[in-house]
Amino acid sequence: MKLISLNINGLPVEVEEGTTLLEAARAYGVNIPTLCHDDGLSSYGACRLCVVEIGPPGKSKMVSSCTYRCEDGLEVRTHSAKIMKTRAMMLELLVSSSPQSKTIQDLASAHGMTKQRFRPEHEDCILCGLCVRMCAEQMMSSAIGFVGRGPNRRITTAFDEVSEVCRRCGGCMYICPVCTSRCHGPDEEATLCNACLNFSPSCVAVYDDVQCWMPPECGTCVRPEGDYLPATGRLATEES
């Protein structure tokens, strides 16, 4: 394998050919925030949070590090003032579209965001497409996909109906960074998953002896006590 040497934040770095800037930076302990990237899935380059500057100062341009492959002699800056400002602005946009998401709130405050200037929208889904790729690439299902474009773009099953190819694996919920497609517990109306309805006893959250495959920190389980809200049940950003 050919080795490529480049320079990240002044640090000389050697990586294998074909490595992305993001992988290289992470391998050397430089943490670049991402929202639409997952190591097990193909790169998509849509959230644009992972942008880095390449080229000498003054003549640099911004590229998404999750898609850009390392080149010999490349000069990369991952946390310059310009980058941080750009990321902060993008996080502010994301907070306005998904104000409830803990992941995005944390990222935003880590980037020094203290107030929200844009009107919050409550769109929730940030269209990072992780669930779409999860479904297609890991589950070989393609039960969900993007429809529409621009602000009407959303993620849903074909024809907004319960999908025949959905395996009820919950992979989409597992991977969602903003917990839009979170588990709302059993809901007969929902288009996706509902695997728990087939269990007996029925709900993963209600009965401790059924295994839940969600990571424990997900924290989105619906508990029977407290204010249990019946789910909207749609894996779509469309407002009902």
Add this chain to the structure above:
Amino acid sequence: MQVVYRQQIAQEIEELKQEFGSDRSALLPILHVMQERYRYIPDRVLQSIAHAFDIHPAEVEGVVSFYSFFETREKLGKYVIRLCQTISCDMVAKDNVARQLENELGIKFGETTRDGMFTLKYTNCLGLCDQGPAMLVNERLFAGVTPDMVHQILIEARRNFVRSDFPCFIPSNVCRRGPILDNGTEPGEGLRAALEQHPEEIIAIIEASQLRGRGGAGFPTAFKWQLAAQDPDEQKYVVCNADEGEPGTFKDRYLLTEHFEAVLDGMTIAAYTIGASQGYIYLRIEYLYLRDTLLAAITRRRESGLLGDKILGKEGFTFDIDIRMGAGSYVCGEETALIQSLEGERGEPRNRPPFPVDTGFFGHPTIVNNVETFLDATLIVVKGPEWFSQHGTDTSKGTKLFSISGECERPGIYELPFGTSIHDLLKEVGAEDAKAVQIGGAAGRCVSRDHFDRTLGFEDLSTGGSIIVFGPETDMLEVARNFSDFFVDESCGQCTPCRIGNVKIRECITMLEEGRCSSAYLNELIKLGDTMRLASKCGLGQAGGNAFRTIAGAFTDEILGRIPGSD
């Protein structure tokens, strides 16, 4: 009601697959045919298509819902009336035409008449900006529509346009010719000259002419061709970008009608140079009325040995050209989105690198060039690089076609050398009292009066040819709103800055209209425009804030502090 049976649909699709091929790239052509047959694409058709291509229904639905000319929800009328809502038509009272259409038909835009005859829709730029308001009735184009014409047009439509009083074809308005338009080459002349040379020599000739892409970005053409030529891949493609979606551009439409042979020559020369065997013309659906003439020209060339096997007797040189229609999406003019669309996918821009020259159509090296670039290349091969590079400036050689519309006395197509100042240009078109000029369409920038000494060219004001003139009375906020609506409508919605940013800009314009925007907030939005420029994935998002930034910067006094309801 027409009952559509699953089996019948499946059979139809099988037949269409015979015609268009069975790989994924046949998807869009098949969808076009199905939409024409059923006047919309019902879910069961989508399902059958998914089945026939062995892809998931969710994917097919994703593709169909991406393009504005496909309809999945309800049956369209026999005639779909699409009125252009983009800036140049907007400035010449398209609203009155819209009103009258609604009055005559008794429906609103987006609706279909009860008898199933007419559907009213708005659409973006139809490429007739100098003769607006422009309107399409199915594929038939109408220019300079006035409210009193509406009634007549509808009556004729009910008679299927038999013995129509309206012209079948609307010729372009060419106001000034130069060396390119006066070229006078014969079909095949450029190609004959090229085949006498070695591919490397052709690249050297193009390089010596310093030709840069005419689509807007100005990438050196010789370099693009060379990268593709170097690639060892056996299979390569040449694509002609005839998507012409930029508001205010209409020169490619003219070139396709009047100089098409030379454009085809250019594509064939490019194929010879890089070693491609297949070419595509990606023609926007709005120009459907051109397709048959273009196909006829291609067939003629096949018959006379200018396309096909052993072109002009050259051993081993095989090349053919096919036309692929778009389906109503501006971003598909972006080269990677165009390739996605050719492949039958949603027209979403890809990450670059890899660039199309090494990973293009189905992963093979592909060069995408503008219509005008191919024409220029042909002429350069025939007349030599010096003939071309004697015009223009040091970094922008040659003459360029400009599509000039808006408030001026003589709108139309102008061939002018690069380096022309806006001042001189306005004198030429008869608009010396202009208040501002938009250079480069919605993606370009607005230049106000005090900067009219700036020049057209890649080093200063770069443009694919769109120039829109705003007269002294123009309300610049309305202009900004029109551009902003355009971007919100046409963004693919993939990446954060463009999808959310464009909506925020539009919101800010609403606030300005209602007179409740502080200058601090306005400054934030201008900064947001910067972020979009830096961080967006493709040129659409990168340019999305330009018009707003430049208008808000130059006309701050005009747009702040409005009192709604007063004029």
